[in-house]
Amino acid sequence: MxxxxxxxxxxxxxxxxxxxxxxxxxxxxxxxxxxxxxxxxxxxxxxxxxxxxxxxxxxxxxxxxxxxxxxxxxxxxxxxxxxxxxxxxxxxxxxxxxxxxxxxxxxxxxxxxxxxxxxxxxxxxxxxxxxxxxxxxxxxxxxxxxxxxxxxxxxxxxxxxxxxxxxxxxxxxxxxxxxxxxxxxxxxxxxxxxxxxxxxxxxxxxxxxxxxxxxxxxxxxxxxxxxxxxxxxxxxxxxxxxxxxxxxxxxxxxxxxxxxxxxxxxxxxxxxxxxxxxxxxxxxxxxxxxxxxxxxxxxxxxxxxxxxxxxxxxxxxxxxxxxxxxxxxxxxxxxxxxxxxxxxxxxxxLPAPDPTLSLDFARYEGVYERPGARYEVSAEAGTLYLTLALDPMQAEFLQKPDRIRYELLPVSETHFLMPPTDPLEDTQTVAIYDFTNGAARYLHTNCRVNPRSE
Known part of the structure; x- marks a missing residue:
């Protein structure tokens, strides 16, 4: 070696x-x-x-x-x-x-x-x-x-x-x-x-x-x-x-x-x-x-x-x-x-984004959360975004804002790349999936699953 x-x-x-x-x-x-x-x-x-x-x-x-x-x-x-x-x-x-x-x-x-x-x-x-x-x-x-x-x-x-x-x-x-x-x-x-x-x-x-x-x-x-x-x-x-x-x-x-x-x-x-x-x-x-x-x-x-x-x-x-x-x-x-x-x-x-994908953003938009974790997915000017709400104490200690917005780049209809906003971070991946009733029911990132709450 x-x-x-x-x-x-x-x-x-x-x-x-x-x-x-x-x-x-x-x-x-x-x-x-x-x-x-x-x-x-x-x-x-x-x-x-x-x-x-x-x-x-x-x-x-x-x-x-x-x-x-x-x-x-x-x-x-x-x-x-x-x-x-x-x-x-x-x-x-x-x-x-x-x-x-x-x-x-x-x-x-x-x-x-x-x-x-x-x-x-x-x-x-x-x-x-x-x-x-x-x-x-x-x-x-x-x-x-x-x-x-x-x-x-x-x-x-x-x-x-x-x-x-x-x-x-x-x-x-x-x-x-x-x-x-x-x-x-x-x-x-x-x-x-x-x-x-x-x-x-x-x-x-x-x-x-x-x-x-x-x-x-x-x-x-x-x-x-x-x-x-x-x-x-x-x-x-x-x-x-x-x-x-x-x-x-x-x-x-x-x-x-x-x-x-x-x-x-x-x-x-x-x-x-x-x-x-x-x-x-x-x-x-x-x-x-x-x-x-x-x-x-x-x-x-x-x-x-x-x-x-x-x-x-x-x-x-x-x-x-x-x-x-x-x-x-x-x-x-x-x-x-x-x-x-x-x-x-x-x-x-990691996979590359697929710029040819045409997604119905309304199916993804919403809030996905569990105790201690909240993800807000929204669309703006033809781009999908994820806003992460940080615990205020954690945000204060790490000297970060308590809300961080990331761009979501589609890889497929259910998978996205999430490029970092900070040089101390790496690109992450996110799955937004299960469209049983039209809108996605779950957001999965870092192995954790978060159900849609609104």
Whole structure:
């Protein structure tokens, strides 16, 4: 691999990211290195032993542990959740009775993340399940894909807790971390060795440079969906399990080969196929890179980011952990240059707008929202626009206006490019779709779905 520290250091400076740890697993051999600093205030250098927050990459770990229950015959993915959590209830009686573990793993359950404040105690996932008795549906069960940041995988964690008779954190240690020989991977920030931990950073403007995040860790509610911290080598240990039919590098079987096949081949379509990939499987995103199937698992916390790509056809995995960002163009540059050196398939570019499309803008115009997110789509002088309403506190901290208007450039009747308005942003993609009653019912971006409200 010829992508060297100097090139990564150059890209880190360009993007205002303090550090990155990068690792490649290729034909069973690991190459890894780290560049930059763990904390811009202490200037302590990052190393390959630095512990980073993995964010939603955690969902893949939780899915692996859950598939062990499937292997043991304790869970059927297509049995209702109520089979294992008898009191499970949400606002919709049909969803209460019928939602399955597979739909939670897929993000097609549609349950709103209305779990209140479950606290930081050991009963957090039990409380989350109790607190959603009145949680409404964002969309009908199984109707579309809509990413669940915390709730869906917290319900899976509660099933693990009930069946194993222990906390989710202990389940992960006993089922995954210890058998895989992981000594630097934790599911709860209180177990992290702070002397080895990277500090998260945000960036408001390039002149100011990165600043330390005001929020050190996500709440414990996000544990099963975003709470794992790890090193670059130990992330690649998980990658090894996924690439080698469930076997860890130390020779221990973590899950069956059949479960790995199920995790990768059981899929649902994603409305916006361009941000990550066109399908979602069980704890993994399915990408199409120039006709080759690649699996992805990513994560972001408030100031840290994780990226992992699995290329089964070339027995390759590439991972990157950073304490700044996220910037898709940074990840694309690093991964594309590395994969080119390896002679493997590389990341496809975003699609180009289609200027020949003639759209009826009235079908798209409207407000699409959920708690904490509001998107207003409007037309003006033959152009479609999306106005994003930011949380006022977030806008003030990031020194941004509380309303940002983006132009939408059509790629197809349902897909749009959204060019940045700020040099600190990348082009995003948006799907506006489901014209059952004439007007679009949903807006899907960054994997999240937002129903039309007006």
């Amino acid at each position: 010829t992508l060297d520290r100097a090139r990564v250091a150059e890209l880190l400076a360009e993007y205002g990211i303090p550090s990155a740890a990068i690792g490649i697993l290729h034909n069973g051999q690991i190459t890894e290195f780290a560049v930059g600093v763990k904390n811009i205030e202490t200037r302590e250098p990052a190393t390959t032993d630095t512990v980073y927050q993995c964010g939603s990459m955690t969902k893949t770990w939780t899915a692996l542990a859950f598939m062990q229950l499937v292997d043991e015959g304790k869970v059927d993915l297509d049995e209702p959740v109520r089979t294992y959590l008898p009191g499970f209830t949400v606002a919709d009686p049909e969803v209460s009775a019928e939602v399955t573990s597979r739909q939670l793993l897929y993000h097609t359950n549609g349950i709103e993340e209305a779990y209140g404040d479950p606290g930081e105690g050991d009963d957090v996932y039990e409380c989350m399940v109790e607190n959603i008795a009145d949680a409404p549906q964002v969309f009908p069960l199984g109707h579309t894909h809509g990413y669940s940041a915390a709730l869906g995988y917290a319900i899976l964690a509660r099933i693990l807790e009930v069946l194993d008779g222990k906390r989710w954190d202990d389940v992960m240690r006993d089922r995954l971390f210890d058998p895989m020989g992981l000594t630097s991977t934790s599911s709860w920030h209180e177990h992290v060795d702070e002397t080895r931990a990277a500090t998260g950073h945000l960036i408001r403007c390039m002149d100011e440079g990165p600043i330390v995040t005001p929020i050190d860790y996500l709440p414990r509610a996000f544990g099963p969906g975003g709470g794992i911290t790890s090193t670059i080598r130990e992330v690649l240990t998980m990658a090894h399990v996924l690439l080698n039919e469930g076997m860890a590098p130390n020779g221990k079987r973590i899950v069956s080969a059949e479960s790995i096949r199920e995790m990768t081949r059981s899929r649902v379509p994603v409305p916006d196929p361009y941000t990550f990939g066109p399908q979602w499987s069980l704890g993994l995103i399915v990408c199409d890179w120039h006709g080759e199937t690649v699996y992805a698992t990513d994560g972001s916390t408030i100031g840290q980011n994780a990226r992992l790509r699995l290329l089964p056809d070339s027995d390759t995995a590439i991972a990157m952990l950073t304490n700044g960002g996220p910037r898709e163009s940074f990840y694309r540059k690093v991964f594309t240059e590395t994969l080119t050196d390896l002679g493997t398939v590389t990341i496809p570019d």
